[in-house]
Amino acid sequence: MLDEQIAAFPFVNGRLFEEPLPLASFTREMRERLLDCCRLDxxxxxxxxxxxxxxxxxxxxxxxxxxxHYTSEENILKLIxxxxxxxxWEEFGRIRGNRNRLFDFHQRLRRMNFLxxxxxxxxxxxxxxxxxxxLELEIVRASRALADAHTEMLWDTNLHQEVSIDVDQFYGIEIEEFPAQIAQVALWLADHQMNTRVSEEFGLYFARIPLKSKPHITCGNALHFDWNDxxxxxxxxxxxxxxxxVGSKMMSDAQRADMAQVFVDLNGCGTLDYVSCWYWLAAHYMKGTxxxxxxxxxNSITQGEQPGILWSWLLGQGIKIAFAHRTFQWSNEARGVAAVHCVIVGFGYTEPLKRTIFEYDDLRGDPHAVAAHNIxxxxxxxxxxxSAQSARGRSATCQRSESATCRSTTAI
Ligand SMILES: C[S@@+](CC[C@H](N)C(=O)[O-])C[C@H]1O[C@@H](n2cnc3c(N)ncnc32)[C@H](O)[C@@H]1O
Structure with a gap:
């Protein structure tokens, strides 16, 4: 039984510090660098x-x-x-003067899940x-601005209900153990930062410790199991x-075997980039939703032979492209930046309300948005x-038993 004073001490938990850590063996330089890092806010x-x-x-x-290759914040925003x-945000702008609609909107945000x-x-x-x-912070602000005197009296006690979006709405799959662990902690840190912002905004200490809800990060090969699990x-x-x-020529044997397992019976899969597995599995996963x-x-999946192989199947399933960033130069702040040109493709089965193509005059610059009838x-x-030509005549079918035949025939 803990002493009362110690029991009252706030703790983090969330099984974050579950395993005992051995003492680190440091050189003088490592120690000094660590101390330097600690001095930073x-x-x-x-x-x-x-x-x-x-x-x-x-x-x-x-x-x-x-x-x-990690994605910079700038490129993540281009996608989300x-x-x-x-x-x-547009919807919020339309309903911000209506308390009931704000309430429903907020509930809907709480029910959203991201994978x-x-x-x-x-x-x-x-x-x-x-x-x-x-966005939630703005919803709470707008709801408070519309509140009556009775609701105002409950504000201090209700803050935990008013702020409801949580890390348990976020799901990830990662093959490597170390980044998978980091992803979980990073989401908790983001949570902490946003809680601090809530505290500053409403002048009331707001924290969610001990950590009860957690992000759902699964460590494993995303091509080996059903994402529904x-x-x-x-x-x-x-x-x-x-x-x-990973271009088709650069794949490891294990990745070729993954391709063979994912693209059973798809003609020409030997020319596809590894990333196409995620398009294929996403299309299977989202079917009927x-x-x-x-x-x-x-960008290789949108050029040359690959569209004829991958996209003829995706379009045949009923997939529609809602928005796309055309080719831009990949960059981030880390060492060892991938020297590639990228695209972003937004897709689903439902008819998009509008379609947008983001075009780049300068591959390293900002895009401009162009409305499209179809993408x-x-x-x-x-x-x-x-192009029928690019879809025709592919013989390198990926069979589970023939992964050796699943070889590239084109350079990326
Ligand atoms: C381009 S990085 C993107 C990482 C992160 N999403 C970001 O944008 O910063 C691709 C990630 O996929 C992981 N990965 C590679 N093959 C995988 C597989 N078969 N299943 C799950 N994750 C995989 C890599 O370890 C790497 O972390």
Whole structure:
């Protein structure tokens, strides 16, 4: 039984410090560097920095093999804004004067769930969570502005009900143990930062410790199991992320075997980039739901032969492209930046309310948005057809038993 005073001491828990840590063996330089880091105020630093740290310490070969390149905040916003954030803010703008509608809107946000099936250190989940909490803060502000005298008296006691969006709405799958652990902690840190913001805003200490709700990060190969086991598709609002950059010529034997397992009987899968597995599985996962997805990818899946193979199947399933960032130059602040050109494709089965193509005059610059009637797999405003020539005549079918035949025939 704990002493009363000690029992009253706030603790974090969440099984965060469950395992005993051995004492670290430091050189003088390491110790001094650590002390320098401790002198810095980390309070306002985005937990997304873990992605950069992790990428920087990773051995170059392992990084290439796993396609582990973290996504900068700027690029994450390019994806989450058109996927869900812009339309949520627009809706908020329309209903902010109506208390009942604000209440329903807030409840809906609390029911949303997000899945990143290659989450790394959780950058997408962290930024999506932070942005959702910022929106929630505005909802609480707007609701309070509309409150009557009786409700005002309950404000201090109700803050924990008023702020309800939580890390348990965020799901990730990551093959590597270390980043998977970091993703969980990063979401808790983002939670802490947003709680501090709530405290400042309402002049009342707001914390969620001991940690009771936790993010759902599964460590495993996303191509080896059904994503419904992580989050049933019916409950998933958005699939998002940046699956690994591995061209067909660079794949390891294990990745070729993954491709063979995912693309059973798909003609020409030997030319596809590893990332296409995530498109395929996302399309299977979302079937029959209104879930929407957006993935960052190497632009090769929208050029040359690949659209004919991958997209003819996706379009045949009923997938529609709602928005796309055309080719831009990949960059982030970490060492060992991937020298690739990327695209972002937003897609789903439901008819999009509007379609937008983001075009780049300068591959390293900012895009401009252009409204489109339709978005083809080549990411232009054109009917959703793929070139018959590129879809024809592929013989390298990926069979489970023939993974050796699943080899690249084109360079990326
Ligand atoms: C391009 S990184 C993106 C990481 C993070 N989402 C971000 O944007 O910062 C791709 C991530 O996928 C992970 N990965 C690679 N193959 C995977 C697989 N088969 N299943 C699950 N994760 C995988 C890598 O370890 C890496 O963390």
């Amino acid at each position: 980390w309070g306002a630093i985005s937990p997304a920095i873990f992605g950069a740290l992790f990428q920087s310490i990773m051995d170059e070969r392992a990084r290439r093999n796993l396609g582990a 804004k058109p996927l869900f954030l812009d339309e949520l 990143d099936p290659a989450c790394g250190c959780g950058n997408f989940l962290v930024i999506a969570y932070r942005e959702l909490r910022k 992580v989050l049933p598709a019916q409950r998933c609002s958005y699939v998002l992320g940046n699956p690994p950059f 209104s879930t929407r997805a957006a993935l960052v990818s190497t 083809s797999p080549y990411l232009v405003d054109a009917p959703g057809r793929v």
